[in-house]
Amino acid sequence: MGELHRTRALYAVIPAGGSGTRLWPASRKGQPKFLLPLPGPRSMLQATVDRLSPLMPYSNIYVVTGSPHAVAVARQLPELPEGNILVEPAPRGTGPAIGLGAALIARRDPHAVMGSFAADHHVTEPERFRAAVLAAVRAAEQGSLVTIGIKPTYPETGYGYIRCGRPLLEHDGFVIHEVEEFKEKPDRATAESYLGSGRYLWNASMFVWRASTLLEEMRRLLPEVYQTLETIAAIWGEPGYEEKLAELWPQLPEVTIDNGIMERSDRVAVVPADFGWTDLGDWHSLGELLGASEGANIAVGCPVIAEDTESTLVYGRGRTVVTLGVKNLVIVDTEDVVLVCDRSRAQDVRRIVRRLEEEGKLLLI
């Protein structure tokens, strides 16, 4: 019954920004990763909401997105009340986005505990995820800024890491620790030593706190951002607030919640957890997620006819894709671009996007 009480009081803010250039050409500036059905059938944003919805009513879930995506977000999430889709006039990073959510939630419910979760991560075991969130809620109620850290399974160099300190409390099998330090993306050797030590977790940018705790830390660590967000929140939804938002928002500094708050606060705790998390950052990782068995081919979104084909991932939009005598490929078929890429080079797709940008081929990105 304690769980149920908490469940009712929980809120969430989902910052939905970023385009995910390594998933180009499926992801574009106008069609970012979180709007895509990866791995499908629901979009990553929809799946994020689905994952949270057993913990709280839809009316407690807020999405903060940029104006170019407001319409798509509204269409993808008809369950959310109109007022829960907050539209930034310009992207300013997760700091202002999550901060605005916290300021609005705190006005609605001064005792609210809220979480913040990326719109474009994948979770294989949503029940384990929710159990971890509820453990984080327990620590958040005691005044911590809580992050959920993922137990690493291999020495990934593409994620940031969190070093665990002493244990603070235990809940439902989760042991919550102090955070000693946040670490940037490591090199391979460092990542291996992190993995070997057993003290490091992947930073998955999942946070749980009382809205009031975050706002206190924001007032202390980012006072100007705090002041501006309070001003905006005070008039939110009232006549003239759009003009005010358009005037004040662009003046905010660009800052992430990680850099601006978590790495500088001494009230940070972490829940080590393990629920099949991946940021699904590139085509190879989508292949890994979906690959049932060694050598199997994977088709998402289109019919595939594969002859003498191995370990190939095809992501399409309905057109038939035929492969013959190939292996370890990623094939992405979109309306205006076809990508054929060796799976081992999936990380380099962003180089292509950068090159297109430099060459002024902006219609393609």
Added chain:
Amino acid sequence: MGELHRTRALYAVIPAGGSGTRLWPASRKGQPKFLLPLPGPRSMLQATVDRLSPLMPYSNIYVVTGSPHAVAVARQLPELPEGNILVEPAPRGTGPAIGLGAALIARRDPHAVMGSFAADHHVTEPERFRAAVLAAVRAAEQGSLVTIGIKPTYPETGYGYIRCGRPLLEHDGFVIHEVEEFKEKPDRATAESYLGSGRYLWNASMFVWRASTLLEEMRRLLPEVYQTLETIAAIWGEPGYEEKLAELWPQLPEVTIDNGIMERSDRVAVVPADFGWTDLGDWHSLGELLGASEGANIAVGCPVIAEDTESTLVYGRGRTVVTLGVKNLVIVDTEDVVLVCDRSRAQDVRRIVRRLEEEGKLLLI
């Protein structure tokens, strides 16, 4: 001046049939190889007409095609008089198609010398080709059924071969020989022995003869076909001929000019020649034709962005194709199908087409 005289009297028949399944998915039943811009910019049929047009006026060039392609052929060849595009109610092979052309030409000009040339072969050196045709004309004027044979450059197993006999005459540097025998597609060892002997030529299905000579041989060797074609030719273009054509044509046996006439006649001569001929039978051979240098990539019909890519051929329709970290691929992008194939497997594309046919996916073929 002798050349010019002949030039005026020359005629040509281009049988335009067959779909070229190894060039799928660019070639389809509804869009056969001869209608495609391979290697472009003109279609193979247009290039065939272009290649012949310095030898004769357009009004002397006939195309025999199936009813499904009549409109496309008419649009691609606005230079040809309407009456020069002969439409078969049903495909019956090159025998009836070329025979009909000969019967109509003979009625127009009893002394006509005519050539017949496939609509979907490629020639790199058209002037050398025309010189070979004129040499063949010289032999044809002496009553031979003349074929132009290609000097083989490697032991190809996908072509038929012609064994040369004693020399008959020489013209403009070409030595015209009797034909001893036509050979079916050989195995590798046989092809190598053919190449080593220096006596064999590739059969490129190029023929030159007096229309009257062909008709005489046809009356002797394929009397029923001859009779039917004469009946059809006698009423060609007159009221009621379409009904007669629709009635008689389907009764014709399916027979090629090679099997029905050339391999059985004793009046056959061959002009050994060398003008960069290829039947452009599969994607790999298109790559060979266009590949400027070892390892180079080739793009036909679409913008290609190639990063760390080698020996890859892309044939598209305007959509951008991006490759990263791949080599030796053929990528064909069409409206409804994308093919990604290892170049060494280009011959097996027809297996895919057969499989689609068996599976009833007829919209794709």
